[in-house]
Amino acid sequence: MISVQEASASILSHLYKPDTRRVPLQEAVGSVLAEPVTADRDFPPFHRVTMDGIAIAFDAWEKGKRTFLIEGTQAAGEPKKTLTSAENALEVMTGAMLPAGTDTVVRYEDLAIESPNATITVDNITRGQSVHRQGQDAASGEVLLSPNMILSPAEIAVLASVGKTVVKIKNYPRTAVIASGDELVEVGQTPLPHQIRRSNTYAIEAAMKTLGWKGDQFHLPDDKDTLRRSLEKILKQYDSVILSGGVSQGKFDFIPGVLESLGVKKVFHQVSQRPGKPLWFGASPEGKTAFALPGNPVSTFMCFYRYILPWLWTSLGIEPRQEYAVLAEDFTFKPQLTYFLQVSVKNDGGMLMAYPDAGGGSGDFANLKKIDGFLELPMERSEFKAGESLPFIPFRA
Incomplete structure (x- = not known):
């Protein structure tokens, strides 16, 4: 029997090696990024107005000018306009390009406007105020997102802003979630007095789905030959298997022996912990991993979050958060x-x-x-x- 720390270290020494695929941007949220993403131009790509108001040349203010003739309006989405006189101003809208010949924006709240003039009503303004400078956030070619990031809605916005219609992500391991036990029946069945409905695999699959990880469910009987035939097929199709039940030392606990007969070498069996003492973990020379969890529901639940989840994150290049x-x-x-x-x-x-x-x-x-x-x-x-x-x-x- 080994300690919890030894069990964790052993599991993390047998990581899954993910391959990658490309998915449309709309399907990438929750996935793990598998490529660096760089800015295709400066961010922002121009001097951007951040407040509705007027754009002026600060030098005119500094020389004592307070009332400015409004030449016109620079709206968001319009090509850059040019101020024809440094003594004048252009009305500007939030998100617009800063007009040529101006360097400072004064918001409407600090103005008295009597068309066609605008008078600044505050005593202090600063050069460059209310202007988001070109390249202030990131320069063209700068890495914005690094591999091994989980793509949240914030990262999706960044990907969209650089025109990434298709995103390279890491594949989760193909995983079989297996319940064993003759006492188990399907959820829709009415159990006999000696039976219970199968719930552990549903809990595991639901936990996986919250991570964007898909699993396929199986139910196998307490029969050694049937277990061997079924697990042999499953191990050929999946990168990892998560089993619930059949791992203690009872007369019908065949799982450990069957797995080893199929080339999944035992790494450890039994951990000094409660719940979950009978936990079994093994790996094959081909890199397949098997987590055989105790059948008691709380044990299954705890072992998934304590051992399997850190294994998944580490395999995908993400440091588990304690x-x-x-x-x-x-x-x-x-x-x-x-x-x-x-x-x-x-x-x-x-x-x-x-x-x-x-x-x-x-x-x-x-x-x-x-x-x-x-x-x-x-x-x-x-x-x-x-x-x-x-x-x-x-x-x-």
């Missing part, structure tokens, strides 16, 4: 195991407070609806005091 929360009340856990405490969280004055709600154990999946994640309590201690900051593994946005 969050922390403050324990809101004293808690005791005596076994020499890392304990993943179920908690609900609340932002209290900018501090994320974690309130324990252990529920009925790893089989109490109904308790998941009341919590927001898991607080990771180290195995070296048994007493944890309110006010301690500890690693937090969230599963809600």
Whole structure:
């Protein structure tokens, strides 16, 4: 049995190597960028007016001029106009090109306009005010987006601004999500007294979908020969498999042995943790990975977020983000195991407070609806005091 830290390190030493594809810009949000994106011109591409008002030559103001003849209007989207006299002004609209011969914009709120003249009514203005200078944000050829970024709506706006109609992104691993167990029936069936509906694979697939990651569900029986035939086919078609159930030491827990018989070498089996102690992880010489999670729902849920999610992000070139929360009340856990405490969280004055709600154990999946994640309590201690900051593994946005 290995520690949580050893399990994490072992998993992260067997990363998926993603290939890439090109998708239309409208389909790229939530994906991981696989190419650098550069500015195709200066940003902004011209001296841009940022306030409605008049554009003047600051030197005229500096020489004492306060009333300016308005020669005309420079609207947004029009070619650049030219001020014919440094003693005059042009009305300008937000987003317009700054007219030639001007360098400063005075907003309407600081003017008294009696057509055709505008008088500046404030005592102080500064040269270049209310002008967004050409190239101020980025120069032509400058890298705006780097590979390995998750494309949020903000990055989509940048891609659109440089004319990227098609975007190169990284492919997620093709993944099979597999439930095993004769006690499981489909969601739409009425279970007999000795049966339960299959839920773990739906939870895993839903978690994957929130990341833009697709998985295909399978249900396999507790029969060694059937498991072997089915897993052999699945391993040929998928980059990774996530299994739920059949990994403990029971008489019908065939998954570890079957995987190894198919060339998926065991990296570790069993982790010093609760829940999720029977966790099994293996990899094949071809780079296929298998996560065999305990069948108890809370164990499955925790293992996905604690181990599989960091593996995915690291494989895609993204550094997993470690969050922390403050324990809101004293808690005791005596076994020499890392304990993943179920908690609900609340932002209290900018501090994320974690309130324990252990529920009925790893089989109490109904308790998941009341919590927001898991607080990771180290195995070296048994007493944890309110006010301690500890690693937090969230599963809600």
